[in-house]
Amino acid sequence: MFTIGALGFTTPLLLLGLIVLPILWLLLRAVPPAPIRRRFPGVALLLGLQDDENQADKTPWWLLLLRIFAIAAVIIGFAGPVLNPQDERTGDGPLLIVADGTWADARDWPRRMDRIEALLDDAAQLARPVAFVLLSDPPEGDIQFQAADVLLSRLPSLQPNAWEPTEAVEWAENLTGSFETFWLSDGLERLARSDVLLALEARGSVTVFESPRPIYAIEPARFEDGNITLSVNRDTAGAAEEVTITAHGLDPAGVERQLALATADFEPGGKRADVALTLPPELRNRITRFEIAGLRSAGAVTLTDDALKRREVALIAGRQGREGLELLSPLHFLEQALEPTADLIDGTLEDVLLANPNVIILADVAQVSDLEQEKILEWLDNGGLLLRFAGPRLAASDVSRRQEDPLMPVRLRAGGRSVGGAMSWGEPKALSPFPETSPFFGLNVPDDVTISAQVMAQPDPSLSERVIASLADGTPLVTRKKHGQGTIVLFHVTANAEWSTIPLSGLFVEMLERLAISTRPAVPDAEELAGMVWAPDQMLSAFGEVMDATTLPGVEGETLAERQFSATMPPGLYTGDDRRIAMNVIQADRILNRAEWPSRITVEGLAVLAETVLKGAFLTGAFIVLLIDILASLMVSGRLTGPRATAAVVSLIACLGFAPDAYAQQNADADMLALSATSEVVLAHVVTGNDEIDRVAAAGLLGVSNTLFQRTSIEPARPIAVNLEIDELSFFPFLYWPITTDQPLPSVEAYAKLNRYLRTGGMILFDTRDANTASFGAASPNGRKLQQLAAQLDIPPLEPIPSDHVLTRTFYLLQDFPGRYPGRDVWVEAAPPDAEQIEGMPFRNLNDGVTPVVIGGNDWASAWAIDERGAPLFPVGRGYAGDRQREIAMRFGVNLIMHVLTGNYKSDQVHVPALLDRLGQ
């Protein structure tokens, strides 16, 4: 085979055809394109004109070049071009193929297998005996050289291990005989690597195969400053790069899915990238592992354990009679103690049970309802921890008096006792040291911790085993009992400093910690692990897959502490007594380095170059060039005109694919609206689709805005027209909605938006604009339209404005509300039925929300409407009476906007004297 670089030819003789190309060039140049015949009366004027000599009768050079290319491609294509023609490897004698077989191999494993397969093929051709060894799992004893075919058949079952080689040096040094070695390295620097290399070189020549692709590894997640911090390492300090990290866990339905996403940025030249992930506690506690997205390797996966989890603690206190006494609050010290290490949940007992917290703390709560008790017991069965504190309320109640309450660890004696107070003989009691069976065992008891009051446990046969802390005189201080998988713990003192000084001391925090209420420090040290057998729960494969490992035997804590992974102790999740430990492949602060080989060693790439036959590609190229030639020829001979040219241009443009970005435009519009609507107070009207009505509405709102600006401290900007379908409504405190018979009904989404608007404090003024011809109801076309429009709106019961409604006095004192037409009723939300007038008071006490709708037909916009110079647009009434009516209409507008913006402020009875004064009563 004839080769040029990476290109070979099966029939190179055909390439001689390329010599013809220059001849072809001359030939093609000589032949002009075929002429077109045209009838043209103007030919008489053309007679005698000569063609320009420079533009001779020859095909243009670029067209020639195109054709030459096409023909050259055809010739080369038939000459049978082949990319990367394979040549054979030579050598004899036994061959040892060594692979590291670690997690770092896993990413390129298929390519390594291809490489090994190619090596085995070569060996089979040369009839060399071959042996194959994974350094991470070296065979016992001597290596067995076999025929390459035998190994080939075993190849598909070969899998890398998730751990790195540990016993490779001993194995290599015990080798005997002489052989050649091919070493497929994973590319990471290791201490043992040079020793193994030396041992192998003692047996024969060594060739190394290595992939240049960088290796990434993720360190265990750390919890820092309320964030999860993740670090990604790479083995080469290359260019700036982004690595995506995904967090996986079970969703509430129990299905594993991706829960969060973070991006770590490598600095140029940096080998380590950190990223902090802020997640809500519910989400954070669900995370079981982090992965570098798109990498199949155990090093790209880190499992999480209890260290990352923060316990959710629900705090519930008895009803507090007084506000503001922070230090006396039963929960104050608990909150202070738990806040740094746990997530606190507030709420009623029923609500917090829905959140399924790890711990519920009841501080001085005596009685819970039967339903709540049932739910708590169910929650306890599933492993909850109920922590109760005593207090005056519990002491005074009958809970757990005669028989043991299910939610109490012991029975209580009535009343409790007070020691060391003004009316008692004794001194405040101190704590006795914690017994060995107590979870508090080993905690230091400070001298200044004293107890001055407590609830007393009823002596009972089971009492002694339930006591986990007691006073110096032997009375129980903390008692505990199991319920299902859960635990109930009772502190016989209060959670504040009233009965004891425990909450003031550091002991309080330590006790809570021991009760597994707050989180333990992150990484367990060898001492903590020692003496226990840890059962593997989940294990990681080299490819980063999490697999069930419950069939594996337990591992001694001491072994676990060494972190030397092997087949009997794979990386994964280990469970102990009450906690889980993640043993990850990559430990914190692991630094990855690229392996450096001595210069005497040949290092080859992994890539197995497959032969690629290029014949088809060349012929296709020739065909495409010829197609282009057709277009070009048409153009040159002047035939690419009219519809053909249009079609060509259209198809070109279609290929390039220009599409106007309408979506971005729409977004920008929405942003503009939000900015203009929120930077100042803005009145708005609903676009009805009738231009005239919309114009009047805008002019009317402009009139009200001007009046407000002049007379009050409300200084609105220019009114805005709002399209219910497109625009966000929540920016506007007030919407004016004139009713026309021909406006379309809003869509379902628009209705949802409107209802949300009405519920969250917006106000709509509906104006049927027909008070001159009709009264309220469905008597007029506009009234019927209003009924249609409002059918799907969340509108409360209505009543005509009562004379003591707050709208009558929010700014001006008004009793009628004319617009362009006087007189018709204006309807607002009805007062609650229980509102009664107190004798001597002019108003009922109507301290409820702002009415969400005001409905009338007085055509207020027309009365308010002004033009740009401030002159009214429409006549109202006649003469002086008309001016007065317009003024009252304006005042109604002012009152309305005041009502919208200040709510029930003027409904407060505080204003009664001033109002009475003004009313002259």
Next chain:
Amino acid sequence: MSQPAHLRQQAEDLASPLPPLLAAAEHLASTVMLGIHGRRRSGMGDEFWQYRPVQPGDELRTIDWRRSARSDAQFVQQKEWQISQSVLMWVDSAASMDFSSDKNLETKGHRARTLALAISVLLLRAGERVGMTASAAPPRSGEIQLMRLAELLSDESTDADYGEPDARGMLPNSRALFISDFMGELAPVEAALTKAADRGVRGTLLQVLDPQEEIFPFDGRTIFESMSGSLRHETLKAGDLRDRYLTRLAERKDQLLHLCQSSGWQFGTHHTGDSAQAALLWLYSAMERI
């Protein structure tokens, strides 16, 4: 094929373009408002022209007594001279006129005939006498003449590539209208104009061109042929000829204009792509102007 049937078919073929042509011409003519067609001097006519004092030799009955009674002198009322004029038309019917560059455009010949007939309608309505040069249609007035003209215009067609204006049968001091593309030899045009000028005939040349003839939108190797195929010109790069062709066309127009100016004629160019009405208006005013 029986003789009568054949005859009738031929007759129908002949007659078929007539009404549409006439209708199109009438339609076109209806858009022009007729003005007062006076000679701007005293003479025979219906319209009042001026009063002049009586001169010796005036008959007594010519005195306008009503006017004379208002002063001491006697006046004679003169009318404006209204006289019908003879207009002779020549419409090129050569093969070159049979060209249209686009199937949506009418041919130059059709446009020329329509314009000729339309101006005839207008002239006949104004009482003028209209005829064709060198043919069996001497100038006459009346509706019948319109039918005759229509018939002649639809009928005429010659095989020659380019038409030559025929100045035969021109009455002295009459008017003339030549419509053609004037793409052929210029000498016959010159001869005809000279002959007409000798007889005191003045008139209008209207050059009707196809838009393609005006812009020459060709490219590449092309063989151009005249409509009958007698003339041909081959080029390898038609695009390069464009400028030179356009120069020649402009020259041709210049020559025609010069010719007209020296003999007191009017010259105009019309493209079939433009509205026929504009051409008719121009023609009408040009005929008025002479």
